[in-house]
Amino acid sequence: MKMSAISLRDIRSFHVGGAAVELTGQPSQDVRVSPDAAPRTVDLNGHYISGQLYAQHFMLENRGSEVPILFWHGGAMTGVTWETTPDDRAGWSQFFLRKGYDVVVSDAVERGRSSWSPYPQIYDSAPLFRTAEDAWYLFRMGEAKDFGQRRPYLGQRFPIESFDQLCAQFVPRWTTNAEASISAYMHLISRFERVIVVAHSQGGWFAQTLAARLPERIAAVVLLEPAGAPNLSKDDLIKAAHVPHYYIWGDNCDSHNAWKTYKSDAILHSETLRDLGGYVEVMDLPKYGIYGNSHMPMMDNNSDEIATMVADWLRRDIH
């Protein structure tokens, strides 16, 4: 199927947030930057920009909404989450461009093009790495024991034959940079009058947090399987309840203890927002007869169908 062209007036990228940090007392090194190049002395003492976030902003020639969509990926991933699917179909960033939204795809602090800082000198801890085995089970491709055979859950919608392409997207992450990430996301949001945030997994945790910090700027948050919910004060919950929340849950959430807990925490959060007068919709897909979605609904074989549900909700109730 030939897709319609996307006409862009501009594509801008930038780093936002972060600050200069100085390192002192580090030893200097002689380094060859290419195998045949002459060595040169590298002095690690000096200034680094730390805590910044990279974003790529696609601006349509003729947009259908004045409110752009900000895409926030999950843990150990980057903005690539929203681009092409692992089996080479157009991802959600293209889908929503074709729906008339300007889109902003960012890498979280310390991930991908946002860069990361020396540890333990600047970051407090060492990075974590995601294995294919961990992702197989945590992202609910199949039972842990079935990784070797790559045997997925019955009716699995993730394109399992492209699982290695998903693993190629994983980046190291830290668990001690939440405040830096929140700060950079606040800077990102503040570049726009109003935004819609579409967030996945750990990004959903950040989005639920930011809803309480900048409710006047966030037209809606769309949460794809958020990794739990922040522990907000009553005052913050009241602020967050001003922002419409749309939750999406895939299948087999009960098959992994982490997801049982994340999901029940996030559902509790969503019910609290609703009790406070918030507008909350929860699309627990299997309850609507949509089975087989993994933790990656933007990559599953019904990714366009789920995106259409989100687009319909936005058009009907938001912008």
Next chain:
Amino acid sequence: MKMSAISLRDIRSFHVGGAAVELTGQPSQDVRVSPDAAPRTVDLNGHYISGQLYAQHFMLENRGSEVPILFWHGGAMTGVTWETTPDDRAGWSQFFLRKGYDVVVSDAVERGRSSWSPYPQIYDSAPLFRTAEDAWYLFRMGEAKDFGQRRPYLGQRFPIESFDQLCAQFVPRWTTNAEASISAYMHLISRFERVIVVAHSQGGWFAQTLAARLPERIAAVVLLEPAGAPNLSKDDLIKAAHVPHYYIWGDNCDSHNAWKTYKSDAILHSETLRDLGGYVEVMDLPKYGIYGNSHMPMMDNNSDEIATMVADWLRRDIH
């Protein structure tokens, strides 16, 4: 000035190259991936994809050339090099899209969205970090002693007021992954029938190397201040001489010992290619009356002028 719209039939991103590597014997950890989330056990033993490269491919609705341009950045940087300039002007990726070329912007192995692997378990060495001080002098913004005052060389064309935005782009790098990078670049090139490679600094070293490996697929290499030249065998030099080479050098190259050496090595290489019958042009900008360019001509205030020189050469002599 309002720029013309860019009409794209597709934007595809992908990872290419690399292979699965298994780690064993690592201790497992209990980790909270968000501050308020329940902890879960992370097992670092298992498989990782290592050595892959991320690329974003912009495909025009109506292209003027069948040969796409591949943009390869320099050391401690990512594909962001080619996007928006630090002072928020359209970069070379947009410039060449508007000239009718499909463009492919990639992050080198281990940089940006390409991800990096655990060390010392998978990589042989520890990463290097680039300080603002190092970049100030090495990228020839001004004398090392003038970093504090941000006092640039007279006539400096880099937008010095945006120097921190440049520093925000820096990512850690390793010096022991050259073969992995060359392999991934070969995979990238092999996805296309023929390509033009536009490469900066360390990327220029890789581009000069790849010209000898895949001369039949490379229509031309454009080298912006390559960090020296590879030490090729006579046979490889003969192969590389089949590929047109276009070199660009900025100003003040004699002010830094590394650049004196890199430039003289690359000029020797280019003269060898010419002696072997190769088509080589060398644009030493000050010799043509263009003064004040830094190591980042794609970001300097005459970035469009330099891009136009490249586009004219490509149109006249290549594609």
